[in-house]
Amino acid sequence: MASSLYHLKFVYLLSFLSTFHLIATRSFSSVRPLCRGDERSYLLQFKDSFVINKSSSSEPRAYPKVASWTLEGNNNDCCSWDGVECDEFTGHVIGLDLNSSCLYGSLNSTSSLFHLVHLQRLNLADNHFKYSQIPSTVSKLSKLTHLDLSASAFASQIPLEVSQLSQLSSLNLSGNAYLELKKPSLRSLVENLTCLEKLDLREVEIISMVPNILANSSSLTSLGLRDCGLYGEFPVGIFKLPNLRVLDMRQNEGLTGHLPNFQWSNTLEIMNLAVTSFSGKLPTSIGKIGSLNTILIWGCNFSGFIPSSLGNLTRLNSLDLSFNTFEGRIPSSFGNLIQLSSLGLAGNKFTGPIPFELANLTQLTALSLVGNEFAGQIPSLIFNLTNLEFLALSSNYFSGTVEFDKFVKLKKLTALRLSYNQISLVESETSANRTFQKFVSLGLAQCNLSKFPDFLAKQDELELLDLHGNNIHGQVPEWVWNMSNESLKAVDLSDNFLTSLGQHPILLPWTDLAILDISSNNIQGSLPIPSSSTLQYHASNNSFIGKISELICNLSSLQVLDLSENNLSGPLPQCLHSFGDSLVVLDIRRNKLEGSIPQTWANGSKAMIIDFSQNKFQGWLPRSLAKCITLKALDLSNNQFNDTFPSWLGGLPNLKILILRSNKFYGPIKIHSVNYEFPNLQIVDLSYNSFTGMLPVELFQNSNSSRSDRAYHLSYIQVDSSFVMKYSYQNIIYRFKYSFSMMMTNKGVDTIYEKVQEIFTALDFSSNRFAGDIPVSIGNIKVLRLLNLSNNILTGQIPPTLGNLTELESLDLSQNKLVGEIPQQLTQLTFLESFNVSHNDLVGLIPQGKQFDTFQNSSFEGNSKLCGNPLSKKCKYYESLPHLPSTSEKSQDSGSILQFGWRTVMIGYGCGLLVGVTIGHIVIAKNPVWLMKTFGVRQPVPGRKV
Template sequence: MGFSPLSLSQFLSSILFLFHFYTTISSSNYSSSSHFCAPDQSLSLLQFKESFSITSSASGRCQHPKTESWKEGTDCCSWDGVTCELETGQVTALDLACSMLYGTLHSNSTLFSLHHFQKLDLSDNDFQSSHISSRFGQFSNLTHLNLNFSGFAGQVPSEISQLSKLVSLDLSGNYYPSLEPISFDKLVRNLTQLRELDLSRVNMSMVAPNSLMNLSSSLSSLLLYSCLALWGCGLKGKFPGNIFLLPNLQVLDLTYNDDLTGSFPSSNVSNSLRLLGLAHTRISVYLENDFFINLKLLEVLALRECIIIRSNLTLIGYLTQLTRLDLAGNHFNGQIPSSLKNLVQLQILYLDNCNFSGRIPDFLGNLTLLENLGLSSNQLVGTIPSQISTRSLTLFNLGNNDLHGPIPSSIFKQENLEALVLASNSKLTGEISSSICKLKFLRLLDLSNNSLSGFIPQCLGNFSNSLSILNLGMNNLQGTIFSTFSKGNNLGYLNLNGNELEGKIPSSIINCTMLEILDLGNNKIEDTFPYFLEMLPELHVLVLKSNKLQGFVNGPIANNSFSKLRIFDISSNNLSGPLPTGYFNSLEAMMVSDQNSFYMMARNYSWYAYSIKVTWKGFDIEFARIQSALRILDFSNNNFIGEISKVIGKLKALQQLNLSHNSLTGHIQSSLEMLTYLESLDLSSNLLTGRIPVQLADLTFLGVLNLSHNHLEGAIPIGKQFNTFNASSFEGNLGLCGFPMPKECNSDEAPPSQPSNFHDGDDSKFFEEGFGWKAVAIGYGCGFVFGVTMGYVVFRTRKPAWFLKVVEDLWNLKARRTKKNARSRRNGARRN
């Protein structure tokens, strides 16, 4: 049926009227809504705002102080982050993500008087270890709750399970809040509409994995991962296989649940999976036909250090949608599969420590979107292909391979490169091109343990304030240290150990206010002691050993000098004057041990561990990772004179003290008994006199002792640790007698048989009654096994003969005891 001209005109007029009416009403509604906020809602929000301060450090991922737009007398529905219901003016959504809020979120907060929330986002703020209040459970209309990275701690309240309308719940990235089994059971049973669940870094160690079977069948995202092993969810036991089969599952990440077992099914798996993270779990995976065929939509596959039963990487080219592939830490053998060339969407590729051999394939250069490339710790040979470099690269790690030849100049044309690691390649030669200073975003540069020669580009000292890690150690570099360090730089780690560097230590290094590790050892630096290094407020490790430093070391020139130093090594120089005992009063970090030891890692790259090379228990050792608990003071092989001050007893956390090969005089201080963590003590080749303090026998961790070549006299203490030392610890002291020396003591020279830490008579009696010889013997045995085990696990050494020496010493000790007993029997037979 058609329209007549009149009816059409009337129709259009009617449409225009209705449109005008609608826009008027809409405008009126918008106007009224923009000026209609329930007074109680506005007041509650303002009171909530006043309970927090705005601090830039409270938000790390982004910064948007939304509450600054909240002003009294204005409509709260127009405030930043606030959404209202148009008709009533009730606040239905609050988005305060990245708002830099700093303070405690109490249970009586006015936030909980706003009962109409449907969405609440408090992510990326700092609520100072506040507990997640049980009052969150009263938001009965809530569909989205996001509390991630907001500094919450304590138990997750069971009242969260009352939020039956929740579609998305994110409690990740906080200070290890815990979930009790009962609370978790309620949560998975009651939240039947849940589609997104993120409990990463929530402690679920008490939760049985089979509880996960009750999760909603509509679940599309389950995140129980962490970025570090210490922050995992702690799930233990068998992961329920039915989770892998959920029809809507797109995202599953269980990374760093090291005790989680199970098996990823080879068939019937949800083919909608986009992300699969099983890294650092014990879940078995079969990388074979069905896996690659069923999961063609995968965009992220993270299987680092998991359990791959069988694999056929020639089929990996089926996963053409992959943007991130992490197979590091699995041993595949053979060459890098050529089928990787089909993965043209790849942005991240980690194949580190996979036992791959052969040359680096040229086709990697065709992956033009590649940003992160890790091929370290394989058996790759040949030169670094220039084609591999793409302008999108930000991380390039080829460390610990068998590559040789020069570094291609194309690498230094990567405009966005942030991390370049070519360390430990037995054969990389040539010079470091000054064009490296064109990399304006470079944060990490590690070219250590190679055969690089020539001069260090002077521009490295000031070319980029973003550079935080610079390791050029163990090469053949010559010339001087770059003379200018720019102000405001971000350098945290500088290692130039083991080169041929000359000249002086530049005073501009005091501009490196973030510097934590400085290792300039084993060079040819000619200078006086660099007092200006005391001004570095964050310095934890200082190694200046084996250079040509000379002159007096007078002690600290400022308050709190070296107060954070954990390792202080100025050995094997030509330093002179009285022993600088003034530093013993300022080395505060050596006075207190770390209760929670950790490895010292790069600030921006949690996978990169700081390393140093020092003398440990008599051997040159490279600490591939530095434990924060490590405390070393090494002033050996210099020309220091004078006595050892008793204030050295303040350094209670010391693990190694080496003052050997100087000209020290006086007695060995009995205050050394205060160094209860001491594992190695070397005072050899000095001019020390007097007796060995019997208190040293109470140092139960002491595994290495060298007092040789002094002028000590009297009886050697017996019992406890002193029974484990052989004659080499005391040789060259003609006045010493008693075991293990061949000279026997007279009766008036005999030491106390069982020295004690306790000076009061009653305490001594308690010690004798409370601790029998069997317990002490067990302690020695455990200590020895622990020491040897930790030495094997933590340290890398180029002289593994240390273990053989320990065995040899023990064998010699046993032999000497046998000879002594035989001699006693012969003497007794003669007397008879």
């Protein structure tokens, strides 16, 4: 009995103790431990090392999380602070999430952050660390499993110590465009991080091949190496990684590769290879990757037909095959992709008909068929895609009359592109009184519109309006100036028949405008000024009159200003320096502007093309032009500048074109070649001025254009720029090409070059007062296409070295005082189409054969002692004997004599070969003194250069 009672008490005691333990445990776990005092101190020190700047974070909802880090009141527990995570048992800080916290300042190696050695997760993304380097002391955080420093303005080399964080499963350093990964290399970084599941290095400058070791990273689920400068063959084994779900290699243009045959189980969900050099065909086996929801391979080199198996990927949400060379028809199996919301097929060679099965894609919100070979009527199935928000059919061969009201039935449609087809867009008579959806983007270029569509009057959310190349005549309606005033970013009314802008305000009311193009109309009146936000303003080829308003100087971000071919007058605004370092193209040619050019340019100028030609500018050139170190082309022709040659431009490393034609420049041209002046000059036009002295061939002695090994490619001297326009529906990359145009005299005719090839090299020193000999060294400019030295006071002989100019197409030496014979070496110029040596004092036989058989009498007239074809005057034997040696012949010593001797042999051929040989032998061996006296040939003196 006692024993039994004891046992009962013991069981009761155990039950009591167990219950107590459970209650105690629950109580203990419900009370989180306070943070460690030393770690709280480290956090406060970290906070104090930065300032709060809201512009340091791009996220609209960003806020300073560290604002809650304070000891005031009862807030001394750092584990309760915003962004701080503590271990629930030990109280150590194990997580720090300061993403988008508006932090601004440098992060250095002594930061208290690196004393938080228990950290497992660290997120400092979307802050601004003043382009400081990632500190090497990051290696102290050896327990880190997640590190996110993305988009936080870090710079310089990623330290090797990052690779020592061996427990990392997620590493994100993306969005830091000034970060580098070279030493250590990408291979060195990843070979130690064997636990990596997610690696994101987008925009980090790596510039290497993709290491094969990544194909062994079996734990990888996400690999992001977008825009890293990668090149070479992409390891095909990466496609075989067993857990890979996201592959983003976009925008590595040097990266080559192909898609393998997918014969294994694959988990890939997102494949982004856009803007790479991947090529080949899409394998039929791609239809086996049923997990794919996104395929982005636009801007590659893929080709061939689209496999119908692509229609098996029923989970696809986004498919973009744009800008490849795919051909054939769209597979009807695309009708199976019922979850597809975005379909891009632009910029290929697809033909019709468009399969009716696409009508099944009722979830489609974005459809782009731009730039293909679709023809016929716009298919009616498109009007069944009722969820469409974006529809782009531009640059095809669609034809017929299209009623705008059909597109209005797509109630969600806000972006419509119909430009550059063969359609006629018509608007119903009642559209002016109807209520339409709010359009954001309308591309209606070359749609045979005869007037501004009336429905535009009620549009107040438009961001892009393109009416280029229609048949719109007369005055712009008044309501246009009240249309979408706060939203319009791009307006193109160019190439119509507009004559007036109506009662427009001088300062246009579109407050957020970036691009305005009203060029190629016949608009009269004063020049309108767009808003200060404008990046590009094109108003060329109109009839604008009067002065350029000073308001134009408010355009502080302007990149392109083209006011050419108008009737603008008066001086330039003195405030042009307000453009700062943004202006890339300034073209105001063919106006009536006058006065002096303001001292506009400052250090940091980005100007590449400046064209002041065909105005009435006077005075000296602004010396501040020497600060435009990016300048490619400068055209000052047909003005009244009165100055000496601008040798102070010689330090511009990129200057290729210098045109001073038809001004009042004067004096000798002095070039100091030791300072490497004009290193890239290839076109110089100094014609119709008053330059004196010797020909300035030194302009080309340092120039890369004189190198015969120069790469020949069919590109043009132009400005290539791009910028991203952020619209509400998408971001659009605008790629802008502005080709330099000029006028030069070629083959005796003033020729307008709408584009100038990079390989075109020309010298025009005509119509000046240059004197002396033509330098022998001009023959070193072997890529020269045009040489015009006419109408000067040049003397001496035509140097035979001109025969080295094997690319020469036009040679004009007329109206000088040149003497001697036309060198036989010029017959080597097989590309020569125009040749003029008229009105000189040349003598002897005109060279025969090859191109010389094509020249007319006019090429040689005014030289009374020239004879032979094409002139009617025939050469006599004695007339051809007095041969005056050229400068090059004098420098070749005995070789010159031998050359003369064999010339005598050839002359003697008509009298018999034996006589000819004898005469030649006598001239060489028996009477060298007579040779020297008669023909000016000097005998070589030992040890002396003659």
